[in-house]
Amino acid sequence: MGNTLGCKPAVIPFTYLGVPVGANMKLKKNWAPIVEKFHNKLSSWKAKNLSMGGRLTLTKAVLGSLPSFFFSLLVAPNGVIGKLEKIIRKFLWGGTEEKRKINWVAWEKVVAPKNMGGLGLGSLKAVNLSLIVKWWWRLRTEENTLWGKVIKGIHNIRNKASNYMASSSIPGVWKRIVGAGDELKKNRSQYIRNYRKEGTLRSQALTDSVLIDWTHDVPIKVNCFICRASMDRIPTNCALQKRGILTGSSRCEYCETEDENTSHALIKCPLAQNVWQWVFHWCNISAPMTGDIGEKLTFIKDWGNCSRKRSNLLAICYSTMWSIWRVRCDRIFKKLRCSPATVADNVISIVFTWIKHRRKKCHYQWTQWCINPFDYL
Template identity: 25%
Template sequence: MDKGLFALMRGPRITHLFFADDSLLFTKATTRDCAKLQEILLLYERASGQQVNRDKTTIFFSKATPTATQSAIKDTLGVPIIKQYEKYLGLSSFVGKNRTACFTQLKERVWSKLMGWKEKLLSQAGREVLIKSIAQAIPTYTMSCFGLPNRLCQDLESMIRKFWWGHGPDKNKICWIKWSSLCCQKDSGGMGFRELQADTKTKCSYAWQSILKARDVIKNGIVWRVGNGKNIKIWKQRWLLEDNHHKVITPIPSILADSIVSELISPQTKQWDASLIDSIFFPYDATAIKSIPLSEGSPEDKPFWLGTSTGQYTVRSGYKFLQVEELKSQPSCSNLKPMERIWKDVWSLQVPKKIQVFMWCTLKDSLPSKLNLKKRHVVADPGCEMCAAPTEDILHALWDCPQAQAAWRGDTRLGEVRRSKFLNFTELWCHVRELEPPFDMEMFSTICWAIWHRRNKVRLKQPVDKADHIPVFAWEYIQEFQSSQEAPLPNPSSRPQAQWRKPTACGFKVNYDGAVFVQTTEAGIGIVVRNASGNPVATLSQKIKFPLSVEATEAMAARRAVRFALELGLIEVEFEGDSCIITEALNGEKYSRAVFGVIIEDAKALAQRLHTYSFHHVKRLGNSVAHALARRAQFCNVPNDRMESVPPNIQHLLFLDAS
C-alpha cells in the first residue's frame, strides 16, 4: 500500500490523487493491501472526526483482477464495484484507441444546438454570435485537457461552416469563402472564427503527452530577452526583437562561431558597443541589435513569449501565433496595410452588425451576383436581370446598374465618383473613403445594403419602392439604430480625477512620460519634479534611441525618473506616469518576463535606495507637463537637457495644473 502503483512502465509510482473534494486511492488488488487501506481510513476517521461516506465511495478493478479477488476485496471494504468511471467533471476518465468514439458526444451537442437554431430567422450577424459564443465554445473545455482527433475537428468545422452559409435539411447553399480564410482575424479579412485543428495544437493532448504537443508551438514563438548576455549564442539562438527578424542573418565569421551576446556589451557603460557591432554585422542586424534595451545591472537572460505583452504564454496567443505563421506561408501581396485599414473601417462602422457582415461579404467578393453564380456553375447566364447588361458582378449590382445609380444620383458629393471607372468594388470603397470632405461611410454601406435587398426582391417578383427612395430610408435607418445605441452620459461626480494633484505627504512628486519620434527612430523622455506646494524643482528632457516599443520607452522614462530623484537627493517621492501597463509592472510581478522587464527591475532596484516611494497612474491630462518635456526632447541640441525650471513654452501647462 505504501509503495503505490506504477502509472506506466518505468514511470512514477502513484498512491493517491486529490481533485477538489474527491480522492482517488491506488493499491494492489490483494486482501492484505486492502485491509491495510481500511486500517488507514479508520485511523483517519478516529483522528479527524470525519467519516468516509460509503454510499458515495466505489471501487474499480483492472481487467487482470480475478472475480474471486474482487468479491473478497469488496467484502473487506464494504463498497460497491463499478465497471468503469465514465466521466469525471464532464470529461472522459479513460480514452481508448477509438478516440473519435470517445468524444462523439461533443459532435452530438454541437449538432443539436445548430439544429435548434435552424428554424429561427437569423442573419449572418446573428449566426456569427451563436457560433462564437456557443458552437465553438462547447469543445473548448474538453480541448483544454485532450487533443481532439483531426477527423472530429473536421466534422465540427464542417457543421459550423454549413450553418454559417445557411445550409439546411432541404437546402444547400454555396460556401463562398474557404474555412481557413473565415478563421483569420477580422483585421486580416476573416471573421475571427476558431480553427479547431490549429487551436488543439496550442492546448493539451492525451494525458502525459499534453506538454509535448504544444512544445513546438511554444518553441517557435520563444525569443531570448537579453540580460547580461552570457547565456545567448549570437548566431545560434533567437534574440532580436524586430518583427520577422529574430535571428542574426550576417554570415558567421569562423573565429566567432560560438560567441555570446555579452561580448557585444561594454562592461564599463553596460551599453551596446556600437563600433564593434557595426564592424561585424550587416546594417540590418546592427540596427536591430542596438535597439534592444539593456539593463543597468547584470540580470540573467530569460526566454519570453512573443505573443503577449507580459511575455507569458497563453492559449489565445498560441492560436494567434499559428494563424500568423499560416498566413506567412501563403502567397499574398507585399503590402497588406491598405487591406488592414479597409477591414478596420468595416468593423468600426456604426451600423447594425448585419450591414457590417454584408460589407465584408461585398469586399470579399462573396455575394451571389450573377457572375459569381456562373463561376460556380449555378446559372448559365451572367447577365443583369435589372438592366439586361451582359455581366452582373458586385460592382455592377451596387453601383454601375442604372437601377443602382438612381439611388446614388441624389447625392451631389458623388458626382465625380460616378464619372470614374473602377475595376472592382474595393476600388470604389477606397475612392469614396478618401473623398474630401469625408463621405459618411455608414450611409454608403447602408445604401449598398438596401440596393442589394431591393435587387433580390425584384428578381423574386416582389413589390419594391422606387430606387430614389433608398437614401431617405437609409438615413432614417441609421438614425434609428444610432439613437438606440447612445449610452447615458456618466455622472460627472463619478468620473476619475484627471488633473495633477500635489503630493499627499511632505515629499516630492515626480511625473514622467515618454514620446516616440517615428521619423528619426528616436524617442524622448520628459520628467518634472515638484514639491509639496506644487512648485517645480527640476525638469529633464532627454533624447534616446527608440527601444522598439512604446512600453519600453515608458519603462525607460520611469527608470530615468527614479535615477533623477536620486541625483537630486530626494528621499520621499511619489512617481506618476500615464502608462497603465508600466505602473502595473512597477507595482507587481505580472510583467517580469516582458521585453521591458529588465528596465522595470532596474527601476525597482533604484527605488529601494529611497526612504519612501510609490508608483501611481495618472491620465494624460494630469501628466501634460512631463509629456510636453518628452516631446521637447526631439529639438534638444544636447541628449540630456536638465533644468531647474520649466521652459517658457511649457509654463502655461504648469499654471493649469496649479489651478
C-alpha cells in the same frame, strides 16, 4: 469505500464536471457526445431563422464556450476537428443534412482575422493547441502551485533535466499535454518560417480584396455582406453562372445591358448610381460615381479628416449597398419595384435608427439628420 464516503460507486470511464475521465480520447468515438452537443447547438432550424450575421454570432458563442471547456484539457484528434468544422460550415451557410448550400467564402478566409480580410471565426486546431500548451507553460512558470506539485510528484519531474516534463510509462491527460508542447517546440522553426514566408503569401491572398472596417453602427449581417461583397462572394448572376447554378443569361435584371457582377449590382447599375447620387447629395459630398466596389470602399476609408464624420459616412455607405442589394432581391423574388428616391429615403431612416440605438450618448435629432448627417458634428 464508496459507501463509507457516501458516494455512488462507478466504473471507468466516467464523466466528472462534464469532462470524460478514463477514456481514450485519441479515439474519435469517445468524442461522440461532444460532437453531438456541438451539433445540437448549431442545428439547422436555427440556421433557417437567423441571418448571416446571426449565424456568425451564434457560432462564435458556441466556439467560445462548448469546445473551449474540453479543448483546454483534451487534445482533439484531427478527425474530430474536421467533423466540428464541417458542422460549422454547414450551419454558417444555412445548409442542412438533406440540402447542401454554397460555401461562398473559402474556409481559410472564414477563420482568418478581420484585419486580414476574414470573418474572424478562428481555427479550432489553433484554439486547441494554444489552450493545451498553456498548461505546459504554467507548470514551468508556476512552480509552487498545488496542482504543479501533484504533477511533478506523479511524473517524478523534480531534479530532472529541464526538458523532462512527463514519464513515458504513465499515460493520461498530462502526457498528451506535454506531447502537444513538444510538437510545438519541435516545429517551432517551421511555424515561424510559415508565418514569415508562407504566412506572408497567405495574408496577401486573403487581402486581395479591400480590407473593410467593421463598424458597430450597423448590424453584423450588414458588415458580413460588405465583407463578402469586397471579395466578390455574393450571389450575383455572374457568380451563380460561374458555379453552374444559373443556366440562363447573366444580364442585370434592371438595365439588361451588362452582366451582373458585384460592382455592377452595387455601383454601376443605373439604379445604384441614382441611389448614390441621392445619398451623396444629402451628405453634400462630391464622390466618383464610377469604378468598382474596391474603389468605393477605398474612397470611404480615406475620406475627410474627422473620425466621427468618417464613421457616419461608413455606416451610410454600408447601408446604401445593403439597401440596393435588398431592392434587387425584391425585384427578382417578389416582383417589387422601388424608385431610387425611395431607396435613398430608406437609407436615411434606417441609418438614423441604427446609429441612434447603437451609439452611447447619441444626441442626433431626426430633423437635423434629414438635412445633413455631418452639420452638427
